[in-house]
Amino acid sequence: MKTGYLIDMDGVIYRENQLIPGAVEFVQALSASGTPFLFLTNNSAPTPEDLAVRLKHLGIHGLSARHFYTSALNTADFLSETDPGCTVFVIGEGGLLTALHERKIANDAIRPRYVVVGEGMTTMEKLVKAHECIERGARLLATNPDNWCPVSSEKTRPGAGSTAAFLEASTGRHAYFLGKPNGYMFHRARRKLAEIALSEPEQVVMIGDTMETDIRGAMEAGMQSFLVLSGSTQLEGLGDYVYQPTRVLQTVADLTEEIKTGKASDRLNSPVYGTNGTSAKLGQRHQTDVFALHKPRPRPAMTK
Numbered sequence: 001m002k003t004g005y006l007i008d009m010d011g012v013i014y015r016e017n018q019l020i021p022g023a024v025e026f027v028q029a030l031s032a033s034g035t036p037f038l039f040l041t042n043n044s045a046p047t048p049e050d051l052a053v054r055l056k057h058l059g060i061h062g063l064s065a066r067h068f069y070t071s072a073l074n075t076a077d078f079l080s081e082t083d084p085g086c087t088v089f090v091i092g093e094g095g096l097l098t099a100l101h102e103r104k105i106a107n108d109a110i111r112p113r114y115v116v117v118g119e120g121m122t123t124m125e126k127l128v129k130a131h132e133c134i135e136r137g138a139r140l141l142a143t144n145p146d147n148w149c150p151v152s153s154e155k156t157r158p159g160a161g162s163t164a165a166f167l168e169a170s171t172g173r174h175a176y177f178l179g180k181p182n183g184y185m186f187h188r189a190r191r192k193l194a195e196i197a198l199s200e201p202e203q204v205v206m207i208g209d210t211m212e213t214d215i216r217g218a219m220e221a222g223m224q225s226f227l228v229l230s231g232s233t234q235l236e237g238l239g240d241y242v243y244q245p246t247r248v249l250q251t252v253a254d255l256t257e258e259i260k261t262g263k264a265s266d267r268l269n270s271p272v273y274g275t276n277g278t279s280a281k282l283g284q285r286h287q288t289d290v291f292a293l294h295k296p297r298p299r300p301a302m303t304k
Contacts (some may be wrong), residue, residue, distance in 0.1 A: 003202035004036040004193045006186070006223075009051070010043070010150065011209035011231020012252060020057050020230045022253025027060050029259040036197035037067070040189050040206070042144035042213060043159065044072035044118035044177040047092040066196060069189050071143040071160075071179035072096040074119060076103040077188050078178055079141075083113065089133045091126050091163060092118025096143060111136060117164045117175070118143040127166060134171045140164065144179030145213070154288060180208075181217030190221070207252060209233055211241050219243045228252060 007013065013023045030037045039051065046054070048065035055063055072092070076099040079086055087108035090097060096118035100107075115130045115138045117141035134140055146159030164175040179185050186206075194200045205224045208214020208229025218225035229235060230252075238244065249255065258264060 002036075002197075002199075002204045003205060004038075004197060006038055006040045006189050006193065006204060006206045006209070006218075008180075008206075008208035008214050008231075009039050009041045012207060012228055013039070013055070013060070014058055015231070017058065017150065019060070020253075022251055022252050022256060024059055024292050026256045026259070028267065029256045030283075031062060033259055033262075034200055035259055036112075036193050038189055038193045038196065039068045040180065040185070041068070042071045042146055043149070044070055044075070044096045044099075044143040044179075045120050045146075046070065047095045048073070050095065069192055070095055070099070071185065072099040072183045074188055075116060075118070075141065075143045075178050076100050076105060078184055079103070079105055079114065079116075085220045086113040088112050088114045088116045089130060089138065090116050091116070091120075091122050091130055092116065092143070093120035094161075095119075097139045098123040109133075112138050114139050114141050115167065116141050116143070117160050117167065119146075119149070119160050121158075122163060127163075127170075130167055131170050134167060134173055140167055140171070140173050140175040142177045142179075143183075144178075145177040180213035181220060183217070183221050186217050186221035186223065190223075205246075207255075209236070211243075211245075215241075215245045216243055226255070 013020060045151055048068035051068045052063045052065055072095040075096065079088070080103040087106045088100060089109055089112040090100065090107060096116070109129060112133055115133050117140070141162045142158070142164040142256065145161045147161040147165065148156045149159045151157050161177070164177070168175055190204055193204065203224065205226055206218035207226045207228060209228050211227070211233055215225045215227055224246040226247045226249055227233060228249050228251055230250065235248065
């Protein structure tokens with residue numbers, strides 16, 4: 001059976017500026033065996049070219065832009081497919097701006113059809129402008145639902161979800177969130193994976209470290225999912241969720257020999273590992289956390 005892999009990056013391939021042990025060998029095994037794979041990230045700030053360069057500096061060589069699919073590309077695909085010729089007011093960085101430009105989606109600071117929120121720091125001036133655009137009829141769209149994103153084991157940064165939440169609160173309008181776990185992200189990624197493989201893989205597996213986005217999205221898209229414990233999820237937290245991964249692995253290194261030989265390893269049924277000792281951040285990480293069974297920090301009511 002031909003299997004293709006969709007692979008999250010932060011927490012799966014690297015943490016901060018350090019590769020996860022065994023990540024190089026894992027990617028090399030994918031390439032050497034001709035296994036189709038695609039890195040799938042909710043980070044809308046970098047371009048695919050930026051990500052290829054970053055992994056090269058970290059020690060993973062031989063990758064090109066075609067190996068990456070970001071929430072920025074997903075947003076540009078969504079708008080060009082569902083509303084060609086639309087205009088946007090953007091809060092975001094280079095990856096998002098480039099993706100929209102390549103799809104010939106024009107920027108409009110007067111009467112845009114959409115306000116598009118991505119990753120990156122913003123200003124009150126931009127938030128006020130976005131608020132005004134939404135009040136004049138623009139629809140609110142976010143590249144991904146992450147309220148915050150990990151920078152290190154002890155540090156985080158605001159995500160696109162928190163900026164969108166600000167505009168939801170100020171305007172009373174609800175945002176539509178693309179990226180993982182939205183099914184459109186997985187639908188387009190699967191199509192792109194088939195283009196890389198020159199045929200449709202019989203099976204597609206999502207490898208990720210986050211239950212709310214990677215694992216939930218794969219489950220809802222009808223894909224298998226492998227959870228790695230090298231990132232944001234600890235083993236004892238799995239019981240909080242109705243949905244579960246197909247397999248639980250310590251790191252992607254657990255798959256290397258299996259990919260090389262084509263034979264399933266004996267680590268098939270969610271082996272129990274110790275935790276990796278990273279500290280957890282309190283509060284909702286994702287806008288989708290409301291569907292989990294854990295007890296998130298309550299958010300203030302949304303009133304205009």
